[in-house]
Amino acid sequence: METDNAISRGSWLNALSTYNCTAEDVRHQAEILRQKGKAIRIEADALAKYYQLGVNNRFHDQIQCNREWLHLLQDMLNMITSVTQTLGEIKIEGEHFIATLNDAITVNAETIAYRNSQLGGDSFNDEVQTELYKESELQKKILNDFQLAIDDAVVLLQDLILIRREIEKVIADKNKALKIDIDMFNINEKSANVSFKPLHDRESVNYIDLQTWDDILRELLPPAEEYYKKSLEVCERLYDTLNNASNRLTAKADDVSQSLRRQIHQINLALRELHYQQIEATSIIFIQLEKTKEKLIADIAEWQSSKASKTAQHKLNETRTETRTERPALENTKDAVYFGLNDERSNLLECSNALDKIIVKAREQLKMVEDEMAEICEQIRILNHPLEVDNIVIGMRGRLKAPEPVNSPFCPQTAAVLPKKPNFD
Structure with a gap:
C-alpha cells in the first residue's frame, strides 16, 4: 500500500534531472565567473605593472631632465662664480692701483710745490716743471677714468651676486626635487613607510604646468650668459686700462726723471764752467x-x-x-x-x-x-x-711706485646646451 510521501520512480528521475541541470548551470556560471575573475586579475596585474612602469619611466625621464638641468645650472654657476671672483680680484687690484696713484699724485704735488717755493714761486717754469704739470694732468685723468670703471665693475658685481644667488636657489630646489623623485623611483610595494596617505590628493598652490616650468628655467640662462659675457668684457677692459695706465704713468715718470737728469747735467756743466772761470x-x-x-x-x-x-x-x-x-x-x-x-x-x-x-x-x-x-x-x-x-x-x-702690469686670467666660456624637456605624452 502506497503512502502519501511515496515518490514515483518517474518523479524522482525528473527531479534528479532537474537538480542535475540546475547544478550544471550553477557550475557553468561559476566557471565563467571564475574565468572572468582570472582574466580581470590578469588584466589588473598587467595594467598595474603597465602604469607603474609608465610612472617609473616618467620618473626616470624627469630625473634625467633634472640632472641635465643641474649640470647646466652648475656649469653656469661655476662660470658666474669664476667671473665674479676674477672681477673681484681686478677690482681689488684696481683699488690698490688707485691708492698707489693717489700716493703718486701726492708726491707730484709735493715736488711741484717744493720747486715753486724754492725756485721763484708759481710763475717759475722750466722743462722739469712743465713735465711735472703734464704728469699731474695725466695722473688726474687716469684716476677719474679708472674710478668710473671701478664703479661700473662694482655695480656689475652686485648684479652677478644676485644672479648667482638666484641660480643657487634654483639648484637647491632642483636638488631637493631630484632627491624626492629618486627616492620615489627607488621605492616599491615592500618598502618601508608605504601606506595609504590621507593627503595624497591635496592641491599645492605652487603647482605650475610643465611648459611654464621649462620656460622659467630657459629664461634664467640667457641673462646669466649675457652677464657672464659682459663681465668678461669688463675684466678685459679693466686689465687693459690698468696696464695702459701703468705704462703711460711709467713713461711719463721716465720723462720727468729724464728731464731732471738732463737739467742736473746742464747745471753741472754750467757749474764746472763757472768753477773754471772762477x-x-x-x-x-x-x-x-x-x-x-x-x-x-x-x-x-x-x-x-x-x-x-x-x-x-x-x-x-x-x-x-x-x-x-x-x-x-x-x-x-x-x-x-x-x-x-x-x-x-x-x-x-x-x-x-x-x-x-x-x-x-x-x-x-x-x-x-x-x-x-x-x-x-x-x-x-x-x-x-x-x-x-x-x-x-x-x-x-723715489717714493713713486709705478703699478706693475698684470696678466689677464683665463675665464673659460662654455657653450650652454639646453636639455630637452621630458615628453610625458
Whole structure:
C-alpha cells in the first residue's frame, strides 16, 4: 500500500534531472565567473605593472631632465662664480692701483710745490716743471677714468651676486626635487613607510604646468650668459686700462726723471764752467791784486809818511802864518814870506788831497774786484741751489711706485646646451 510521501520512480528521475541541470548551470556560471575573475586579475596585474612602469619611466625621464638641468645650472654657476671672483680680484687690484696713484699724485704735488717755493714761486717754469704739470694732468685723468670703471665693475658685481644667488636657489630646489623623485623611483610595494596617505590628493598652490616650468628655467640662462659675457668684457677692459695706465704713468715718470737728469747735467756743466772761470779769474785777479796791493801798500805807506812829514811842515806853516799875524799893523803886510807860506800851505793841501784820492781810487778798484769775485760766487750759489732742489726732488720721487702690469686670467666660456624637456605624452 502506497503512502502519501511515496515518490514515483518517474518523479524522482525528473527531479534528479532537474537538480542535475540546475547544478550544471550553477557550475557553468561559476566557471565563467571564475574565468572572468582570472582574466580581470590578469588584466589588473598587467595594467598595474603597465602604469607603474609608465610612472617609473616618467620618473626616470624627469630625473634625467633634472640632472641635465643641474649640470647646466652648475656649469653656469661655476662660470658666474669664476667671473665674479676674477672681477673681484681686478677690482681689488684696481683699488690698490688707485691708492698707489693717489700716493703718486701726492708726491707730484709735493715736488711741484717744493720747486715753486724754492725756485721763484708759481710763475717759475722750466722743462722739469712743465713735465711735472703734464704728469699731474695725466695722473688726474687716469684716476677719474679708472674710478668710473671701478664703479661700473662694482655695480656689475652686485648684479652677478644676485644672479648667482638666484641660480643657487634654483639648484637647491632642483636638488631637493631630484632627491624626492629618486627616492620615489627607488621605492616599491615592500618598502618601508608605504601606506595609504590621507593627503595624497591635496592641491599645492605652487603647482605650475610643465611648459611654464621649462620656460622659467630657459629664461634664467640667457641673462646669466649675457652677464657672464659682459663681465668678461669688463675684466678685459679693466686689465687693459690698468696696464695702459701703468705704462703711460711709467713713461711719463721716465720723462720727468729724464728731464731732471738732463737739467742736473746742464747745471753741472754750467757749474764746472763757472768753477773754471772762477779759478782762472781768481788766479789772474789775485795775482794782479797782490801786485797792486803791494804797490798800493808801499805807495800808501810812502804817501802816509810823506803826509805825516807834510803834517809837521803844515803845522809849522800854520804856526808861522798865525804868529806873523801878531806883527804890528804897519808891519803886518802881505810880503814875500806871506805868499810863500800860502803857496806852501796850498801845496801841502794839494798833496794830501791827491794822496787821499789815490787811496780812495785804489780802494774802489779793490772793491770792484771783490764785487766781481762775489758775483761769481753768487752765480755758483744760484746754480747750486736748483741743483740741490732737483736732487731733493729726485729723492722725493723715489717714493713713486709705478703699478706693475698684470696678466689677464683665463675665464673659460662654455657653450650652454639646453636639455630637452621630458615628453610625458
